[in-house]
Amino acid sequence: MAVTIRDVARESGVHVSTVSRTFSSPHLVSVQTRNRVLAVAEGLGYRPNRAARALTTGRTHNLGLIVADIANPFFPPLIKAAQAQARERDYHVFVADTDENPLLEQELIETLCKQVDGVLLCSPRLSNRVIERLGVQVPFVVVNRRVKGSATVLMDVGQGVRAGIAHLVELGHRRLALLPGPSGSWTSEEMQAAATAAAAEAGADLTVLRPAGPTEQGGLAAAQAVAGAGATGVLCYNDLVALGLIEGLRKQGLCVPEDLSVIGVDDSLPGRLNRPKLTTITMPTAAAGRMAVDLLLAAVSAGESGIPTLARLETTLVVRESTGRAREAARRSL
Template sequence: MAVTIRDVARASGVHVSTVSRTFSAPHLVSADTRERVLAIAGELGYRPNRAARALTTGRTHNLGLIVSDIANPFFPPLIKAAQAYAREREYHVFVADTDEDPQAEEELIQTLAKQVDGVVLVAPRLTNQAIERLGMELPFVVVNRKVKGLSAVLMDVAQGAAQAVQHLASLGHRRLALLGGPRGSWTSEQMRKSAEAAVAGHGIDLTAIGPNAPTEEGGQAAARAVQGSGATAVLAYNDLVAIGVIEGLGELGVEVPGDVSVVGVDDTVAGRLNRPKLTTIVMPTPAAGRTAVDLLLQAVDAGGGRTAAQTILETGIVVRESTGPAPA
């Protein structure tokens, strides 16, 4: 016969409600009692009924995590870290992909709202107004976006962009092309502002090219504009765009880094395997995944009220083969 909560309570010498709290609200149970109950539950093979817990506590112990393109190698490390951290807190994560479509993003949020206790939105494509409206329904945390009244995890891409400009200036580059991302991207806007401020101190001419699709194809399509700008260096929205522009420039007979240096953003496996290996801005994606889930669970524990905690994670440049001295 299946082991019941009463069996665990009897063997532990505690009330049934104490066993229930051990699994549904462990912070309300003393450490010694919690450890004893969990140990005995493990010995007996007891597994709490999640559906029953949801009816009792009003929680599903499920979280939603929505990304704009699951095929982009930027997202998997974040997803894995978020899932692992959620599992430690006895939560499960439903992952969904919007394919860069804001309408699909809103539909997914509305669907998940019935099945989860909160949602993490990573690099959302919805407007801030839409996110604020949807955030009235259940707890939200946004990653790489600032939305009034919502908690956020921000990777300081502005810091990384400034370091990239400094690196390129030290190599003698004086004409820089900035390949932006999709329209409305918070990351793209932060990169632009930071690059504009940084080039002013180095006497560098900056040409902004975009918006661009945040894909390899987007980078390839921008290659001719880069060539036409006369730039000897490129700062790309992400590693995929950087890899694409390297391919596109190669097709035009432009060598990287001999003729043009290229810097990406994200430090993905694709960039490390590319030839030339990609100089890039390291984004702390695993830390962002863990932090976003932690902030979301804080909001859930607070009863779903709107919170506005903000965590900023540092970034930095790693220099590889795709950057070199400016051509004579």
């Protein structure tokens, strides 16, 4: 016979409602009691009925997680961390990929809103106005975008960009270029603002190039424009763009870092395996995933009385092989 909630209550020496709260609202139960109930439930093989609990609590114990491109190595660590954090809180996560398409992103949000208690939006491509309108239906936490009325987790890419500009200037580079990502991207806007300010303060020239697609193909396609910009140091939107750019520059007859120094953003595995190994700005994606889940569950518990929260995570520059000292010969060759 199936083990019931009453069996767990009897063996634990507590009321049925306490067992129910242990699984639906664990923060309302003392640690000692919660641990005893969970141990008994595990020993008896009890598993709560999610459908019945949803009818009782009005919650699905599901969360939505929407990313711009699941193939981008930036996202998997965030997804895994968010899923693990949610699982510890007895929540499941539905993951959806928008393929950088804002219309598909809106469609996915509208679909998920009916099936989850809250949604994590990671690097969304929708406008803030649309996100604010959709946020009326279900609590949101937004990663790497400021949206009015939503809790936010930001990875301080500006901090890393300033460190990257300082690194290039210290190596003797005075003609710099920024290769941004998609138009309207919060990360691109933060990078441009930080790079412009840091370059001006250091007395270096900065050329902001046309936005590139956030993939290796985007970097590859931008190689000719980068080579023609006359820069000796380039900061890219992400590691994929940087790796594509390095390959494109090679096809242009230019070597990294001998002719140009290249910096990426993310500190993803491909950049660490590339030759040359990529100098990059590390983004705390796993920490962002865990924090976003915590903020979202807090918003779910608080309901309409919740107060939006802003959390900012530090970034750092990791120096590897794709940056080197500027050379007069290299500058003249460009």
